Amino acid sequence: MNEQVRTVAANERRLTIARAMAEAIAQEMRTDPSVFVMGEDIAKLGGVFGNTRGLLEEFGNERVRDTPISETAFMGAAVGAASDGMRPVVELMFVDFFGVCFDAIYNSAAKNAYFSGGNVKVPMVLMTSTGGGYCDAGQHSQCLYATFAHLPGMKVVTPSNAYDAKGLMTSAIRDNNPVIYMFHKGLQGMGWLGTEAGATVHVPEEAYEIPFGKAAIVREGSDVTIVSVGMGVHHSLKAAAKLAEEGVSAEVVDLRTLVPLDRDTVFNSVAKTGRLIVVDEDYKSYGVTGEIIATIAERDVSILKASPQRVAYPDIPIPFTRPMEQFALPNPDKIISAYHNLKRARTWRWL
Amino acid sequence: MEKNSIQEGTLTPTKEQKFWMYRNMLVSRFLEESIEQIYLEGKKPVFNMAAGPIPGEMHLSNGQEPCAVGVCAHLQPFDVVTATHRPHHIAVAKGVNLNRMVAEIFGKATGLSGGRGGHMHIFDADVNFACSGIVGQGMGPAVGAALSRKMQGKEGVGVAFIGEGAVNQGAFHEAMNLAAVWKLPFITIIEDNQWGISVAKSESTAVPDNSVRAQSYGIPGYQVRDNDTYEIFKVAGEAIERARKGGGPSLIEIETYRLAGHFMGDAEGYRPPGELDGLKAKDPIKVMRARLGSEEGLSDEQNDQIVAQARATVEAAVNFARESAYPSPEEALEKVFV
Numbered sequence: 001m002n003e004q005v006r007t008v009a010a011n012e013r014r015l016t017i018a019r020a021m022a023e024a025i026a027q028e029m030r031t032d033p034s035v036f037v038m039g040e041d042i043a044k045l046g047g048v049f050g051n052t053r054g055l056l057e058e059f060g061n062e063r064v065r066d067t068p069i070s071e072t073a074f075m076g077a078a079v080g081a082a083s084d085g086m087r088p089v090v091e092l093m094f095v096d097f098f099g100v101c102f103d104a105i106y107n108s109a110a111k112n113a114y115f116s117g118g119n120v121k122v123p124m125v126l127m128t129s130t131g132g133g134y135c136d137a138g139q140h141s142q143c144l145y146a147t148f149a150h151l152p153g154m155k156v157v158t159p160s161n162a163y164d165a166k167g168l169m170t171s172a173i174r175d176n177n178p179v180i181y182m183f184h185k186g187l188q189g190m191g192w193l194g195t196e197a198g199a200t201v202h203v204p205e206e207a208y209e210i211p212f213g214k215a216a217i218v219r220e221g222s223d224v225t226i227v228s229v230g231m232g233v234h235h236s237l238k239a240a241a242k243l244a245e246e247g248v249s250a251e252v253v254d255l256r257t258l259v260p261l262d263r264d265t266v267f268n269s270v271a272k273t274g275r276l277i278v279v280d281e282d283y284k285s286y287g288v289t290g291e292i293i294a295t296i297a298e299r300d301v302s303i304l305k306a307s308p309q310r311v312a313y314p315d316i317p318i319p320f321t322r323p324m325e326q327f328a329l330p331n332p333d334k335i336i337s338a339y340h341n342l343k344r345a346r347t348w349r350w351l
Numbered sequence: 352m353e354k355n356s357i358q359e360g361t362l363t364p365t366k367e368q369k370f371w372m373y374r375n376m377l378v379s380r381f382l383e384e385s386i387e388q389i390y391l392e393g394k395k396p397v398f399n400m401a402a403g404p405i406p407g408e409m410h411l412s413n414g415q416e417p418c419a420v421g422v423c424a425h426l427q428p429f430d431v432v433t434a435t436h437r438p439h440h441i442a443v444a445k446g447v448n449l450n451r452m453v454a455e456i457f458g459k460a461t462g463l464s465g466g467r468g469g470h471m472h473i474f475d476a477d478v479n480f481a482c483s484g485i486v487g488q489g490m491g492p493a494v495g496a497a498l499s500r501k502m503q504g505k506e507g508v509g510v511a512f513i514g515e516g517a518v519n520q521g522a523f524h525e526a527m528n529l530a531a532v533w534k535l536p537f538i539t540i541i542e543d544n545q546w547g548i549s550v551a552k553s554e555s556t557a558v559p560d561n562s563v564r565a566q567s568y569g570i571p572g573y574q575v576r577d578n579d580t581y582e583i584f585k586v587a588g589e590a591i592e593r594a595r596k597g598g599g600p601s602l603i604e605i606e607t608y609r610l611a612g613h614f615m616g617d618a619e620g621y622r623p624p625g626e627l628d629g630l631k632a633k634d635p636i637k638v639m640r641a642r643l644g645s646e647e648g649l650s651d652e653q654n655d656q657i658v659a660q661a662r663a664t665v666e667a668a669v670n671f672a673r674e675s676a677y678p679s680p681e682e683a684l685e686k687v688f689v
Contacts, residue, residue, distance in 0.1 A: 076490060104491055111472075
């Protein structure tokens with residue numbers, strides 16, 4: 001069982017994801033002078049989502065740089081600085097803004113190692129906020145996990161809780177490759193975003209790494225495997241708790257990183273339960289849910305007792321008004337319905 | 352022949368610097384002429400870009416050599432240069448390993464990236480050279496390299512070579528402003544060859560002289576007319592020296608000439624009649640040869656030697672590339688992550 005779901009003793013220190021991220025960055029900045037942070041409103045404001053709070057006060061404005069609103073320039077500058085021996089941690093305030101700077105990301109950061117035959121390294125971390133649920137409409141609420149994970153050359157991490165957030169950030173900064181660090185606004189611990197309480201967990205003070213490509217089984221079960229990332233993990237845990245009341249034992253897998261993807265843990269879990277539901281707040285088609293199902297289908301479809309189900313964002317721009325947005329978002333009830341659909345579905349003929 | 356380090360306040364090239372520039376112009380030109388010839392191998396009678404020993408797109412730099420040598424005469428291997436999809440002349444002047452560069456252009460295992468990049472993606476970390484296939488893309492990374500040097504307190508400037516078409520990209524404006532607001536050791540070199548593929552500068556750009564754009568960033572701007580190697584040397588020297596001293600970025604636009612098509616296979620129907628002949632008459636290599644004759648007494652015999660040496664350098668690189676093996680196809684799966 002993973003650390004974050006073990007019982008937390010009363011005296012243990014609990015942090016929000018925002019504070020866990022800032023702490024990881026600060027610890028790396030103390031030990032590695034090549035680490036610096038830049039982005040919009042990350043210095044005096046401490047980041048719109050709080051994840052750089054306190055860094056300016058400790059490290060000063062040479063290493064904690066507010067940038068102009070010029071994502072193309074500072075994302076490109078991060079590539080250049082990373083190629084020249086620095087380790088920039090750069091913030092793209094909302095992932096939805098990727099459209100104005102994607103060339104620097106997927107054509108330069110992601111490809112320069114390959115184009116140089118491995119002679120040029122681009123050790124940069126791009127941290128960016130994802131997710132909706134608070135009526136911020138279609139240019140400030142997307143997840144876009146698959147957009148980044150689809151394109152080769154970038155590692156993609158998606159913490160669901162503060163313990164993972166700190167360890168994944170430490171690993172990301174120390175990695176020699178570009179890492180896209182996608183944090184969900186609803187897990188961030190900012191009160192004004194309606195924070196999910198389950199994301200605020202015990203975080204050790206010392207620096208530690210969480211290896212990429214290792215999913216966490218955050219709840220063990222035997223009847224169905226629910227695979228998810230970020231906010232979806234919390235929906236899945238709530239659904240699993242309700243399913244338990246019906247006598248259904250659900251296992252919940254938190255992928256934690258999408259690139260690299262821990263296909264083995266997913267496969268082994270489904271081999272045990274025989275049933276699969278994938279939950280994703282990113283768009284349904286051509287995304288994480290399809291990739292997970294393909295992983296099973298490709299390796300051994302006979303481990304499935306029924307057709308897999310997916311709970312994902314419909315293929316529509318994210319609507320503003322509360323009833324429409326909530327209608328479209330994944331939630332625990334949809335996961336429970338998916339389980340019942342799965343049970344109703346015809347079992348495989350050959351079993 | 353070594354290039355001398357620039358002496359403060361002297362912005363006319365020394366004899367050694369003149370010869371260094373001339374020699375690099377020759378190597379660059381002979382390289383392009385060789386590539387032009389080899390590129391057509393296997394592409395006649397039917398032109399198929401995928402055929403022959405050098406497949407893919409090919410953008411030659413014939414005529415633009417002054418921009419490369421006039422700027423790079425002031426640069427050291429530790430200085431960072433980003434170049435464009437038309438990169439060979441700049442790579443030569445920056446000191447990129449010629450054998451491995453040509454091998455990369457051929458797609459061979461001995462190439463700078465083992466055949467993964469090709470002619471638009473030449474990276475030589477030993478001399479801090481990189482180029483890319485997207486217009487304006489090198490601006491941000493060169494600014495970032497300048498930022499890195501400033502933060503580390505290490506020697507070195509960032510130089511982005513771009514074409515005149517790239518000034519109409521958002522990346523140009525954003526990077527110029529960022530470099531200026533952070534007062535970074537950064538220089539933009541605009542190689543204005545008058546044409547964005549088939550669209551003339553006058554049809555795409557609202558001002559005839561892009562150096563005026565420097566005013567919008569509060570930095571010095573220069574325009575060099577008529578592809579003048581010495582004038583490029585002079586203004587680049589000033590700009591680079593100022594950047595090294597902490598004086599911030601500069602912008603230089605050079606009126607240069609593309610004697611070849613945009614890419615190999617370009618029929619160049621958009622050129623006004625006679626333009627190319629006029630440009631060829633002003634071939635900067637001829638101009639340089641004549642200057643060296645009158646200023647430094649370069650005899651025909653000495654010149655023949657220099658020419659032969661440059662040809663031999665290119666031939667050796669081409670032979671190295673031809674004789675090198677292709678990488679094994681499965682190596683395509685390596686070096687995505689490092």
